[in-house]
Amino acid sequence: xxxxxxxxxxxxxxxxxxxxxxxxxxxxxxxxxxxxxxxxxxxxxxxxxxxxxxxxxxxxxxxxxxxxxxxxxxxxxxxxxxxxxxxxxxxxxxxxxxxxxxxxxxxxxxxxxxxxxxxxxxxxxxxxxxxxxxxxxxxxxxxxxxxxxxxxxxxxxxxxxxxxxxxxxxxxxxxxxxxxxxxxxxxxxxxxxxxxxxxxxxxxxxxxxxxxxxxxxxxxxxxxxxxxxxxxxxxxxxxxxxxxxxxxxxxxxxxxxxxxxxxxxxxxxxxxxxxxxxxxxxxxxxxxxxxxxxxxxxxxxxxxxxxxxxxxxxxxxxxxxxxxxxxxxxxxxxxxxxxxxxxxxxxxxxxxxxxxxxxxxxxxxxxxxxxxxxxxxxxxxxxxxxxxxxxxxxxxxxxxxxxxxxxxxxxxxxxxxxxxxxxxxxxxxxxxxxxxxxxxxxxxxxxxxxxxxxxxxxxxxxxxxxx
Numbered sequence: 001x002x003x004x005x006x007x008x009x010x011x012x013x014x015x016x017x018x019x020x021x022x023x024x025x026x027x028x029x030x031x032x033x034x035x036x037x038x039x040x041x042x043x044x045x046x047x048x049x050x051x052x053x054x055x056x057x058x059x060x061x062x063x064x065x066x067x068x069x070x071x072x073x074x075x076x077x078x079x080x081x082x083x084x085x086x087x088x089x090x091x092x093x094x095x096x097x098x099x100x101x102x103x104x105x106x107x108x109x110x111x112x113x114x115x116x117x118x119x120x121x122x123x124x125x126x127x128x129x130x131x132x133x134x135x136x137x138x139x140x141x142x143x144x145x146x147x148x149x150x151x152x153x154x155x156x157x158x159x160x161x162x163x164x165x166x167x168x169x170x171x172x173x174x175x176x177x178x179x180x181x182x183x184x185x186x187x188x189x190x191x192x193x194x195x196x197x198x199x200x201x202x203x204x205x206x207x208x209x210x211x212x213x214x215x216x217x218x219x220x221x222x223x224x225x226x227x228x229x230x231x232x233x234x235x236x237x238x239x240x241x242x243x244x245x246x247x248x249x250x251x252x253x254x255x256x257x258x259x260x261x262x263x264x265x266x267x268x269x270x271x272x273x274x275x276x277x278x279x280x281x282x283x284x285x286x287x288x289x290x291x292x293x294x295x296x297x298x299x300x301x302x303x304x305x306x307x308x309x310x311x312x313x314x315x316x317x318x319x320x321x322x323x324x325x326x327x328x329x330x331x332x333x334x335x336x337x338x339x340x341x342x343x344x345x346x347x348x349x350x351x352x353x354x355x356x357x358x359x360x361x362x363x364x365x366x367x368x369x370x371x372x373x374x375x376x377x378x379x380x381x382x383x384x385x386x387x388x389x390x391x392x393x394x395x396x397x398x399x400x401x402x403x404x405x406x407x408x409x410x411x412x413x414x415x416x417x418x419x420x421x422x423x424x425x426x427x428x429x430x431x432x433x434x435x436x437x438x439x440x441x442x443x444x445x446x447x448x449x450x451x452x453x454x455x456x457x458x459x460x461x462x463x464x465x466x467x
Contacts, residue, residue, distance in 0.1 A: 027060055034065045043072055051080030058085060063092045079105050083113055094121055103132045110183060111137065112157040112265065115144035144259075152236050153229030155269070156250040156259030161189040165199060165217035169210050176204065185262045187247040191220045198226060198249055198257040226251050229258060233269045240266045314450045322457040332460055335394060335407045336453055339414055342386055343452045347418030350375050354426045355436050365427055372423050379419030387412035406459050414452035421451075 033042050046054055046069070054077065058066035066089050073081060082090060082105060094102065094117070106114045106129060114133075118126045118141055130138045140158040147153025161179050163172045172189050180186050189207070191200040200220030210219055226249045227236055239248060246263040319336075354371060357363035363371050391408025395401050426436030 027057070030057060030069075031061060031065060034061065034068055037068070039072060042069065046072070051077050052084045055081045055084035059089055063089065067093060067096060075104055075108060079109055079113075082117070083109075091120065099125070099128060099132075103129060106141075107133055107137065110157045110159055111140040111144055111259075112155065115141045115154075119145055119149070147229055150233045151229060152227045152231040152233065152250050152261060153258075155233055155236065155261045155265050156229070157262070157265075158259050159183045160249075160257075160260045161186055162257065163189055163191055163216055165191050165193060165215070165220070167216050168212060169207055169214045169216065169219075170212035172202065172216055173207055173212075176207070185247075185264060187262070188260075189216075190224075190249055190257055190260070191216055192257050196257060197255045198224060198251055200224060201249070224249065227261075228253055236261060237266050237269045311450065318450060318454050318457065322461060332457070335390070336456060338390065339407070339411050339456055340452050342411065343414035343418040346379060346382055346415045347422035350379070350419045350422030351426055354423050358426060358430055358436055363427070365431055368427050371427070372420070375419050375423040376416065379416045382419070383412040383415035386415060407456070410452070410456035410459055413455050417451055417455075 030042070030045065033045075046057070049057075054069075054073065058069055058081070061069065070078060070081070070093060082093065085093070102117075106117055109117065114137065118129055121129065130142060133141065144154065144156070144158070159179065159182070161172070161176050163175055176186055176189060187204065189202045189204070190198060191202065193199050200217065200222050201224045202216060202220050206219060225239065225243060225245065227239065229250055229252060236248065239245070240263060248261045249257055250259045250261060251257055353375070354363060357371065358365075387408040387410075390411050391404040393404075394407040395404025398404070429436040
């Protein structure tokens with residue numbers, strides 16, 4: 001089916017959009033209208049929705065139904081909805097949409113968004129799209145595609161308001177007006193010299209405070225935060241958070257202005273980094289969310305599972321060394337998985353907090369003792385509560401106070417060691433140049449199983465006479 005592409009709509013004439021809460025009943029109604037090809041009723045529902053809400057509806061539909069709904073969208077809405085779709089639906093649309101339709105959508109996008117779409121296409125289709133774009137847009141997209149996707153160069157957009165230091169305020173306002181007609185999120189005017197070097201910036205509100213004939217260089221801010229194209233996106237996100245900025249210029253190594261990154265891109269980066277860190281902590285990878293075969297997913301996850309298995313064998317060896325103790329007090333075996341599970345979970349929580357803190361910049365590795373101290377204080381409280389509870393249970397169950405003390409003390413020590421390991425391991429990995437999200441999950445849990453069981457059975461053996 002070749003979708004019918006509606007004409008470009010006048011955004012200024014659009015009726016107010018509404019936020020949408022999608023429930024099962026509404027979803028069933030939309031799916032039924034889609035199957036019956038009730039164009040008018042569907043448009044009546046979606047025409048006043050935000051593109052992100054339209055994308056959310058499409059994500060909950062099968063591919064063919066979402067493609068039909070997409071064919072009803074005006075190009076300005078379709079562009080934004082396409083960028084908000086999940087990977088599988090977006091890939092399906094880009095694979096099945098007519099090339100002319102994709103060309104129209106890409107032509108109207110900002111350069112960074114256009115590069116994301118073109119970069120996700122097969123090589124031959126990407127080249128075909130680039131050839132149909134205007135010379136300026138094509139060159140911008142090709143330049144962005146040369147940078148790594150997770151770098152400042154890959155995040156930046158080429159569209160920005162740029163003036164020379166000798167230009168007047170009137171000239172700067174003209175540049176902003178011309179850009180704002182086509183692009184969103186214009187926050188700052190950047191100032192360059194004769195060699196295109198970034199020398200300053202002017203906030204939009206400042207342009208309104210000065211006479212039209214005043215030179216820009218007399219009112220610009222000279223100390224401008226900037227990054228080079230090779231800076232990692234995680235570091236860029238940290239700069240936005242630390243300095244509370246909404247736009248950041250990107251330069252080459254010599255200081256020539258190349259593009260800008262805006263805060264809406266950084267929100268996506270933070271979400272992406274969070275999903276990636278969580279996926280790695282469980283021994284997986286964020287790319288599993290894309291369409292991969294079960295065999296490829298298994299091959300990707302097996303190394304982490306096998307490493308964890310080898311470490312867990314250490315726990316089996318430890319248990320074997322205490323066969324005599326377990327033979328005399330068989331009830332000890334009932335408490336081993338409890339201690340391992342609680343302590344391991346505590347360590348994993350600590351690791352997750354630290355990994356996230358490193359990613360967002362809240363944790364400074366040069367002040368490592370601060371998160372270690374805070375996590376240890378937290379672990380003492382958690383270990384004390386859990387240890388006291390399990391001690392009472394153990395004493396009542398076995399009928400001896402000493403047994404309760406053994407399981408309680410073991411729980412307390414294991415939880416605190418686990419919290420310490422879960423806090424220190426990600427920071428140490430980061431300091432050594434490794435990805436903290438990879439080392440924090442399977443390793444911490446498996447290591448804690450060995451340590452927790454060793455402490456528990458060692459205490460039981462020492463106090464075996466009183467059990």
